[in-house]
Amino acid sequence: MSVRTLRIDGRDLAVPEGTTLLQAAREAGIAIPTLCHLEGLSPVAACRLCLVEIEGTDKLLPACITPASEGMVVQTATPRLQDIRRTVVELLFTEGNHVCAICVANGHCELQDLAVTTGMDHSRLPYRFPARRVDLSHPFFGLDHNRCILCTRCVRVCDEVEGAHVWDVGWRGEHCRIIAGLDEPWGAVDACTNCGKCVQVCPTGALFHKGDTTAEKHDEPAQLQALVHARHHQQWNP
Amino acid sequence: MAPPRRTITIDPVTRIEGHAKITIQLDAAGAVETARFHVTEYRGFEKFCEGRPFTEMAAITARICGICPVSHLLAAAKTGDKILAVTIPPTAEKLRRLMNLAQITQSHALSFFHLSSPDFLLGWDSDPARRNVFGLIAANPDLARAGIRLRQFGQGVIEALGGRKIHAAWSVPGGVREPLGEETRDRISAGLPEAFAITERALGLFKTLLDTQLGEELEVFGSFPSLFLGLVGPGGLWEHHRGAEAGCGIRIVDSDGQIVADGLREDDYASFLAEAVEPWSYLKFPYVRALGPEAGSYRVGPLARLNLCERIGTEQADRELLELRQRGGRVVTASFLYHLARLIEILACLEQMQQLLDDPTITATHVRARAGVNAHEAVGVSEAPRGTLFHHYRVDENGLIEAVNLIIATGQNNGAMNRTVTQIARHYLSGERLTEGLLNRVEAGIRCFDPCLSCSTHAAGQMPLLVELVGADGQLRDVLRRD
Numbered sequence: 001m002s003v004r005t006l007r008i009d010g011r012d013l014a015v016p017e018g019t020t021l022l023q024a025a026r027e028a029g030i031a032i033p034t035l036c037h038l039e040g041l042s043p044v045a046a047c048r049l050c051l052v053e054i055e056g057t058d059k060l061l062p063a064c065i066t067p068a069s070e071g072m073v074v075q076t077a078t079p080r081l082q083d084i085r086r087t088v089v090e091l092l093f094t095e096g097n098h099v100c101a102i103c104v105a106n107g108h109c110e111l112q113d114l115a116v117t118t119g120m121d122h123s124r125l126p127y128r129f130p131a132r133r134v135d136l137s138h139p140f141f142g143l144d145h146n147r148c149i150l151c152t153r154c155v156r157v158c159d160e161v162e163g164a165h166v167w168d169v170g171w172r173g174e175h176c177r178i179i180a181g182l183d184e185p186w187g188a189v190d191a192c193t194n195c196g197k198c199v200q201v202c203p204t205g206a207l208f209h210k211g212d213t214t215a216e217k218h219d220e221p222a223q224l225q226a227l228v229h230a231r232h233h234q235q236w237n238p
Numbered sequence: 239m240a241p242p243r244r245t246i247t248i249d250p251v252t253r254i255e256g257h258a259k260i261t262i263q264l265d266a267a268g269a270v271e272t273a274r275f276h277v278t279e280y281r282g283f284e285k286f287c288e289g290r291p292f293t294e295m296a297a298i299t300a301r302i303c304g305i306c307p308v309s310h311l312l313a314a315a316k317t318g319d320k321i322l323a324v325t326i327p328p329t330a331e332k333l334r335r336l337m338n339l340a341q342i343t344q345s346h347a348l349s350f351f352h353l354s355s356p357d358f359l360l361g362w363d364s365d366p367a368r369r370n371v372f373g374l375i376a377a378n379p380d381l382a383r384a385g386i387r388l389r390q391f392g393q394g395v396i397e398a399l400g401g402r403k404i405h406a407a408w409s410v411p412g413g414v415r416e417p418l419g420e421e422t423r424d425r426i427s428a429g430l431p432e433a434f435a436i437t438e439r440a441l442g443l444f445k446t447l448l449d450t451q452l453g454e455e456l457e458v459f460g461s462f463p464s465l466f467l468g469l470v471g472p473g474g475l476w477e478h479h480r481g482a483e484a485g486c487g488i489r490i491v492d493s494d495g496q497i498v499a500d501g502l503r504e505d506d507y508a509s510f511l512a513e514a515v516e517p518w519s520y521l522k523f524p525y526v527r528a529l530g531p532e533a534g535s536y537r538v539g540p541l542a543r544l545n546l547c548e549r550i551g552t553e554q555a556d557r558e559l560l561e562l563r564q565r566g567g568r569v570v571t572a573s574f575l576y577h578l579a580r581l582i583e584i585l586a587c588l589e590q591m592q593q594l595l596d597d598p599t600i601t602a603t604h605v606r607a608r609a610g611v612n613a614h615e616a617v618g619v620s621e622a623p624r625g626t627l628f629h630h631y632r633v634d635e636n637g638l639i640e641a642v643n644l645i646i647a648t649g650q651n652n653g654a655m656n657r658t659v660t661q662i663a664r665h666y667l668s669g670e671r672l673t674e675g676l677l678n679r680v681e682a683g684i685r686c687f688d689p690c691l692s693c694s695t696h697a698a699g700q701m702p703l704l705v706e707l708v709g710a711d712g713q714l715r716d717v718l719r720r721d
Contacts, residue, residue: 101297134290136291210293214297
């Protein structure tokens with residue numbers, strides 16, 4: 001196994017070839033915020049929160065999919081990056097209808113946590129207040145498009161882990177939204193196995209258990225890693 | 239040329255919860271022609287709740303108010319119970335009642351001590367800069383502290399049950415989210431003796447003031463016959479929370495004590511209540527449908543509840559109720575006695591809280607029933623501190639809200655508040671003589687009803703007051719300003 005040596009935030013690191021900058025940083029205890037990324041699912045670099053600065057290029061690169069290469073000098077928390085991250089979070093808040101006070105995920109929401117860690121005490125951008133719907137057609141779960149940030153964790157977990165591929169992203173541009181089946185009510189999609197993994201990995205209150213009220217969603221997305229790890233190592237085989 | 243008419247505007251009305259103004263129309267001779275109480279804010283909850291899951295309604299509608307969120311929390315949860323079509327666990331019902339009693343206690347304490355008592359303890363005409371709770375602290379620190387402590391007790395009970403003082407998302411369709419632990423129960427019980435002592439002291443003080451210096455207020459501050467409406471329990475007992483599901487119903491009495499209607503179910507509210515709309519206020523004017531907007535105008539709230547019930551059912555409060563009736567008649571029509579009714583209700587709340595806390599089943603842990611959508615339309619009712627509160631939801635087959643109607647206690651006193659300001663203005667004001675103290679009496683007429691207009695919180699005594707005297711030609715004749 002070949003090794004790559006690099007420097008992140010002034011710290012010299014040596015990591016195996018193929019390691020992403022995000023993995024390298026986290027192993028070294030350097031926190032880089034993420035939202036669409038979840039260990040156990042394929043990375044998509046959609047949210048742009050993990051952008052980092054790399055010496056020698058003006059382009060900001062997402063740490064979740066950028067492999068560490070020899071001699072890289074990486075900055076993860078410059079004022080420029082911090083401002084970009086705050087702006088990304090502001091865009092997410094203003095693009096949807098995120099009302100924490102009444103949300104099922106209040107207190108257990110990754111978007112809310114990021115607003116705190118990026119210092120978003122208010123939005124510098126105007127709120128769009130889009131008219132979006134709630135789908136409660138499933139017997140156990142609900143989908144509130146108002147709270148969806150299109151991270152596609154649900155799409156990936158259903159496809160890659162459960163193998164049911166209930167979810168996709170439909171439409172274009174600002175009209176993009178998560179769709180079930182062929183853009184049907186969730187409850188009408190036969191492919192759904194009712195496993196609830198999509199609810200488990202959703203970083204916000206967009207996917208939730210029906211009947212839950214404010215702040216009652218306590219799902220733990222990281223539990224997915226245990227499941228994926230156990231499968232990979234066939235822990236449950238006799 | 240028509241004689242000039244003049245308008246006096248009190249904007250905003252201070253030491254109430256929300257935004258409002260009063261206009262007083264004077265005729266050419268300077269006599270009061272009419273006075274109107276305008277609610278100048280619009281909030282739109284009934285519209286933006288559409289499309290939301292009914293399970294969110296308790297949390298959303300609690301945001302209507304920072305003073306009495308519990309009232310909406312409970313009414314929404316009760317409406318949700320009916321959509322689930324479940325009978326909630328008995329302990330959940332007791333815990334909800336416990337929270338409502340705490341809520342009435344803290345809200346009444348706020349109304350009496352913080353908002354209204356500066357008027358009659360410091361004087362109607364005292365310096366407006368000091369005629370507030372801070373002035374009360376300076377003049378009578380013990381009483382001010384007691385009032386703050388009493389409100390703190392009520393808020394503390396809400397926090398102990400729901401996890402936070404304001405907007406606790408604790409009462410949910412099907413019951414409540416957390417049971418009451420024994421340690422918390424004991425902590426609440428330990429606070430009761432001080433709360434009793436404060437209430438008894440305030441009652442003694444206020445009754446003395448009524449006997450010695452507030453006689454005119456009894457006659458002038460909204461003293462008129464009207465209907466009274468509210469919940470009563472089985473046997474005509476005072477009731478604050480339970481509706482048709484527990485054999486309680488809505489009763490309407492007239493000023494002579496005749497029962498106009500009894501045992502009305504909240505589900506049928508649209509058949510016996512209607513709402514009139516006036517172009518000059520965002521607050522609607524509910525009335526008893528069968529009697530029309532004038533004769534059907536009614537009052538709700540503490541005084542109405544005490545007028546409606548045969549008795550309260552606890553020893554001390556019943557003694558005070560008897561005394562109230564000796565003072566004001568079997569049906570008390572003087573709106574100024576809302577203040578006394580509030581203190582009596584605090585006593586009733588404390589006694590009933592004691593009873594609930596002494597009940598060994600209050601700490602049972604089965605407090606929530608779970609079910610799906612089993613009914614598509616439901617009406618929940620609860621007695622808020624200010625009066626009877628109705629929530630009415632219609633949901634689709636999945637439980638998404640299709641329509642909402644909220645009938646708020648304050649709205650039901652709208653007609654009475656308008657009559658009250660007119661009565662006070664006619665008694666005290668003329669075009670020749672305008673003083674801040676006289677206008678304060680007009681505002682105080684509104685404070686009798688403790689209206690919760692926003693319902694949002696505003697710091698007492700912080701709002702400026704602007705009174706403009708405008709001639710019929712639109713020229714400003716006189717200005718009174720309180721910054």
